[in-house]
Amino acid sequence: MLDQIPAQDLKYVGRETARIDAVEKLTGRATYVSDMAVPGMLFARVKTSPHARAKILSIDTSAARAIPGVRAVVTGKDLEYKLGLYVVDKDILARDEVRHFGEAVAAVAADTLETAQKAVEAIQIDYEVLEPVLHPKDALKEDAPLVHPDLGSYSYMEAAFTPKPGTNIANHTRLRKGDLERGFASSEWIIDREYTNPSVQHVPMETHVAIVQWSAGDQVQIWSSAQSPFTLRNLFCIAFGLPHRNVRVQIPYVGGGFGGKAGIGIEPLVAVLSRAAGGRPVKLTATREEEFSLLPCRSQLTYRIKTGISREGKILAQQMTMYWDSGAYADYAVNVTRASGYSAGGPYEIPNAAVDAYTVYTNKPFGTAYRGFGHVEFFWGLERHMDLIAQAIGMDPLEFRLKNTLKPGSVTLTGEKITSHTGDIDKCLTKAAEMIRYGEVSPEEEALAARSGKKIGKAVVGLHKAPAMPPFTATTVIIKMNEDGSVTANISLIDYGQGTYTAVAQMIAERLGFPLERVKVAFESDTDRDPYDWQTVASKGLLLSGNAAILAAEDLLRNAYNDAAQVLRANVIDLDHDSEGIFVRHREEERVSFRQLAIGYAYPNGNAIGGPLVGVGRYIAQGLTHLNKETGQGLPALDWTYGAHGMIVAVDPETGEYDVLKVASVFDAGRVINPGAFRGQAIGGMLQGLGTATVEGYIYDQKGHLLNPSFTDNKIPTSRDLPLEVETFGVECPQLDGPYGARGVGEHSMISVAAALGNAIQRASGAELTHMPLRFEDVWRALNRKEPVDNWITKSPRGSCKSAPEIGKYQCD
Known part of the structure; x- marks a missing residue:
C-alpha cells in the first residue's frame, strides 16, 4: 500500500520541491x-x-x-x-x-x-x-422582523438542511449522544460560558x-x-x-x-x-470596499458551552449551542453550521452531548465559506473553555486536554469510531508543548520579562477538522503523454496559492517513476476541456485529487504496458518500466521507449498499434452518509486532521499591550508531501489566524451600517506582524485511504490560533477574554474589570461554587 512505503524509498513525495507556478507568479507572467x-x-x-x-x-x-x-x-x-x-x-x-x-x-x-x-x-x-435585525439572538425573538417572509417557498437541499418557515432560522443542525442529564447529574463541576467573535473579510489579494x-x-x-x-x-x-x-x-x-x-x-x-x-x-x-459589503464574509458566531466534569477531571457531559449569523442569505453558512455541529466537541471524547447549531438570518452582509469553515470561530470558544475548565478544577490545561482527547476506540459526536489510523492528537499536543518549553521559563524569557516588565504566558491548544462536503463528492484527473514521453495532467481543482498542483505533480512523478521535470500540471481550468471536480474547498483537494492522480498514473501505465506487451511479444506480467521505457523484466535489453508508445507505436513496415496514451483517474469519497436530522448520527467526515499550537506571549500587566514571542504549530498530516508547502501553509494560516485574533472584525452601528468597510479601519496583519519566532512540525500517522498516506492541512493552521493567544494572555496576566479580536485595549479593560465576567460556574450537584480570583482558581464545596 502506498501509505506504507518507507520515506527513504520515495524519490519525490516528502521531498522539498519548488512550486511549479513560482516563476510565472514572481515574474508577473501569470495571467489573472x-x-x-x-x-x-x-x-x-x-x-x-x-x-x-x-x-x-x-x-x-x-x-x-x-x-x-x-x-x-x-x-x-x-x-x-x-x-x-x-x-x-x-x-x-x-x-x-x-x-x-x-x-x-x-x-x-x-x-x-x-x-x-x-x-x-x-x-x-x-x-x-x-x-x-442585527444579531442572531434578536432575530430569534418572537417579534423579530422576518428577513425572508417567503422562506417556506424556497427550494433547498432537503437531505442535509432544515430551514424553519415563519422564523429567521435558515438551518438547525441537531446532534444527540448519550444521556446529557445523567452526565450533568454525575458531574463534580459544571462550567457554563459564552464566547463570541465578529464577521471578518477574506481579503484575497485579487478581488x-x-x-x-x-x-x-x-x-x-x-x-x-x-x-x-x-x-x-x-x-x-x-x-x-x-x-x-x-x-x-x-x-x-x-x-x-x-x-x-x-x-x-x-x-x-x-x-x-x-x-x-x-x-x-x-x-x-469588485472594489476593495465592495469586498467588505457587497460580497460575502465569514459569519459572526455566539457559542454557549456548558460542561460537566468528574472529580478526576474527565468530561462527562457537554451542551453546545451555536448561533451563527448567516447575514441576509444562506449561501454556505448553513453548511458551516452543519460542519460546526458535528465537529463542535473538538478532538475530545464526550460521552454525553447535545449540540444545537442555528443558522440565523439577519440584515447584514451574508456569510459564506472561509478558511477553516466555521472551526476558527467555534474553536475560539472551545479551546478558551478548555483552559477555563482546567482553571476551575485546579488542573494544568495541557494535562486536562490529554486526559480527555479522542483515542483509538473513542466515539465521536456522530458515532464514528476512532482508530489508530485516524491520527494522533496527543502527539500534536505534546510536541507543541515541547517546542515552546511549556511549564518552564527560559533564561531568555526571564531576561525579557526583567527588562520590559512584561509577564510571560504560555499555552497549548488542540484542533481538528475534516472536509465538510456532501457524501457524493468526486473528482477526476486525466494524464496525457506527450510525444517526447513527458506527461501533462489536467485537473479542475483550482490552485489559488495552496500549492496543490505541485504536490499532485510530485505524486504523479512518484507513481510513474518519471523525473519531476517531465510532469506538468496544467493551470487555467476549463469546463469544456478539463475533467470534473466538485469544488476547491474543505482541505479535500490533496486527498481526493491526489488519489485520482495516482489512479490516472496507474491507468496510463496499464495502457502503456498493454501496448508494450504487443510490441515486445511478452505477457504484461513479465514487464517492468523505468523513466525511459518499458522492458521485459528478465531481459532488460528488450524494451520500448515511452517516446515510441506516446501517440501510437509504428512498426518498421508502417503498421501501427495502440494510440495516444491517456490515463483517467476517478475518485469519490467513500462511505460518507447524511446525518440523521434528529440525532446527528452518521458518517460526515472523510478524514480528520489533528493539530496543536503552542504560543508564548509577553503581556504588560499595566497597559494590556502584548507581544507574540513564538508560535509552534504541529499537524498530523499523515505524510508530508512537500515540506516547503507544508511550512508555507502552516505559517500563512497562523498569521491569518493572528489577524482574526488581534485586529479584524466588522463593526456596525445600530442601523446596520458597516462602519469599517476598508483597510483604513479594518486592518489585516502583514509580514511585519509575524511573531518573533515561528516553528512548524509534521506528525506523520498515515491515512489509510490518503495518497501516500497524506491528509489535508490547508485550513487547519488558522484554527485555534486565537484561543492560544487568549489563553496565553490569561496565563500571563489573568485577563479573562471571551470575545475576539483581542486588541490591547480589550486586554487593558479585562485587567481593570472590577467584577467577574459572569457567574460562569453554576451550582454543582455536589455543592455550591465560589470564585477565588485571588488564587486564580474556582472551587466547589
Missing part, C-alpha cells in the same frame, strides 16, 4: 482575470444600498441611460432569477426590499469604467427605511472579478476568479434554466480565495448585463 481584456469589452459598476433594511419604492434609471457610452442598465424588477447553493434565497439584484447594507440594487455596463461609475451615480432610488459574454443562442462564456468552475457552471445553469453544454467557465490563475470565491458570486449579474448589452462581453471588478 483582473489582467484580461476581451475585444469589445464593456465595464460594469454596481449601485448598492446605503441601508441595512428598506423597501424599494422606486428606481429611476433615465438619467443613467441617457449618458453617452452607457450600453446597459439593469434593476431587480428585470430579473426573476433566484440564486442559492443550499437554500435558493437570493436575487441577482434586490427586488422590492434590500436586506443588507451594500446589497446590489442596480448595475450598469458602459464603454469605460468612468462612464459606468458616472451612470451608477445618476441612478435615483427612493427607499422606505425599516428597522433591521472578485468576472468577464461574461452572453452570445446568440444562449451561449455563455465566463472567465472568473472563482475557486470552483464546475459548481459555478452548475449553479449558473440552474438559475437561468440553461443546459450545461451552453455554459463554459474558464479559470486562469486566481489571486487567493479562502472560501469567499467558492460558490457563485458576481457572474450572474455580469451575465445579465452582457445579455442586455446585445451580447458584448462585460467585466466587473
Whole structure:
C-alpha cells in the first residue's frame, strides 16, 4: 500500500520541491482575470444600498441611460432569477426590499469604467427605511422582523438542511449522544460560558472579478476568479434554466480565495448585463470596499458551552449551542453550521452531548465559506473553555486536554469510531508543548520579562477538522503523454496559492517513476476541456485529487504496458518500466521507449498499434452518509486532521499591550508531501489566524451600517506582524485511504490560533477574554474589570461554587 512505503524509498513525495507556478507568479507572467481584456469589452459598476433594511419604492434609471457610452442598465424588477447553493434565497439584484447594507440594487455596463461609475451615480432610488435585525439572538425573538417572509417557498437541499418557515432560522443542525442529564447529574463541576467573535473579510489579494459574454443562442462564456468552475457552471445553469453544454467557465490563475470565491458570486449579474448589452462581453471588478459589503464574509458566531466534569477531571457531559449569523442569505453558512455541529466537541471524547447549531438570518452582509469553515470561530470558544475548565478544577490545561482527547476506540459526536489510523492528537499536543518549553521559563524569557516588565504566558491548544462536503463528492484527473514521453495532467481543482498542483505533480512523478521535470500540471481550468471536480474547498483537494492522480498514473501505465506487451511479444506480467521505457523484466535489453508508445507505436513496415496514451483517474469519497436530522448520527467526515499550537506571549500587566514571542504549530498530516508547502501553509494560516485574533472584525452601528468597510479601519496583519519566532512540525500517522498516506492541512493552521493567544494572555496576566479580536485595549479593560465576567460556574450537584480570583482558581464545596 502506498501509505506504507518507507520515506527513504520515495524519490519525490516528502521531498522539498519548488512550486511549479513560482516563476510565472514572481515574474508577473501569470495571467489573472483582473489582467484580461476581451475585444469589445464593456465595464460594469454596481449601485448598492446605503441601508441595512428598506423597501424599494422606486428606481429611476433615465438619467443613467441617457449618458453617452452607457450600453446597459439593469434593476431587480428585470430579473426573476433566484440564486442559492443550499437554500435558493437570493436575487441577482434586490427586488422590492434590500436586506443588507451594500446589497446590489442596480448595475450598469458602459464603454469605460468612468462612464459606468458616472451612470451608477445618476441612478435615483427612493427607499422606505425599516428597522433591521442585527444579531442572531434578536432575530430569534418572537417579534423579530422576518428577513425572508417567503422562506417556506424556497427550494433547498432537503437531505442535509432544515430551514424553519415563519422564523429567521435558515438551518438547525441537531446532534444527540448519550444521556446529557445523567452526565450533568454525575458531574463534580459544571462550567457554563459564552464566547463570541465578529464577521471578518477574506481579503484575497485579487478581488472578485468576472468577464461574461452572453452570445446568440444562449451561449455563455465566463472567465472568473472563482475557486470552483464546475459548481459555478452548475449553479449558473440552474438559475437561468440553461443546459450545461451552453455554459463554459474558464479559470486562469486566481489571486487567493479562502472560501469567499467558492460558490457563485458576481457572474450572474455580469451575465445579465452582457445579455442586455446585445451580447458584448462585460467585466466587473469588485472594489476593495465592495469586498467588505457587497460580497460575502465569514459569519459572526455566539457559542454557549456548558460542561460537566468528574472529580478526576474527565468530561462527562457537554451542551453546545451555536448561533451563527448567516447575514441576509444562506449561501454556505448553513453548511458551516452543519460542519460546526458535528465537529463542535473538538478532538475530545464526550460521552454525553447535545449540540444545537442555528443558522440565523439577519440584515447584514451574508456569510459564506472561509478558511477553516466555521472551526476558527467555534474553536475560539472551545479551546478558551478548555483552559477555563482546567482553571476551575485546579488542573494544568495541557494535562486536562490529554486526559480527555479522542483515542483509538473513542466515539465521536456522530458515532464514528476512532482508530489508530485516524491520527494522533496527543502527539500534536505534546510536541507543541515541547517546542515552546511549556511549564518552564527560559533564561531568555526571564531576561525579557526583567527588562520590559512584561509577564510571560504560555499555552497549548488542540484542533481538528475534516472536509465538510456532501457524501457524493468526486473528482477526476486525466494524464496525457506527450510525444517526447513527458506527461501533462489536467485537473479542475483550482490552485489559488495552496500549492496543490505541485504536490499532485510530485505524486504523479512518484507513481510513474518519471523525473519531476517531465510532469506538468496544467493551470487555467476549463469546463469544456478539463475533467470534473466538485469544488476547491474543505482541505479535500490533496486527498481526493491526489488519489485520482495516482489512479490516472496507474491507468496510463496499464495502457502503456498493454501496448508494450504487443510490441515486445511478452505477457504484461513479465514487464517492468523505468523513466525511459518499458522492458521485459528478465531481459532488460528488450524494451520500448515511452517516446515510441506516446501517440501510437509504428512498426518498421508502417503498421501501427495502440494510440495516444491517456490515463483517467476517478475518485469519490467513500462511505460518507447524511446525518440523521434528529440525532446527528452518521458518517460526515472523510478524514480528520489533528493539530496543536503552542504560543508564548509577553503581556504588560499595566497597559494590556502584548507581544507574540513564538508560535509552534504541529499537524498530523499523515505524510508530508512537500515540506516547503507544508511550512508555507502552516505559517500563512497562523498569521491569518493572528489577524482574526488581534485586529479584524466588522463593526456596525445600530442601523446596520458597516462602519469599517476598508483597510483604513479594518486592518489585516502583514509580514511585519509575524511573531518573533515561528516553528512548524509534521506528525506523520498515515491515512489509510490518503495518497501516500497524506491528509489535508490547508485550513487547519488558522484554527485555534486565537484561543492560544487568549489563553496565553490569561496565563500571563489573568485577563479573562471571551470575545475576539483581542486588541490591547480589550486586554487593558479585562485587567481593570472590577467584577467577574459572569457567574460562569453554576451550582454543582455536589455543592455550591465560589470564585477565588485571588488564587486564580474556582472551587466547589
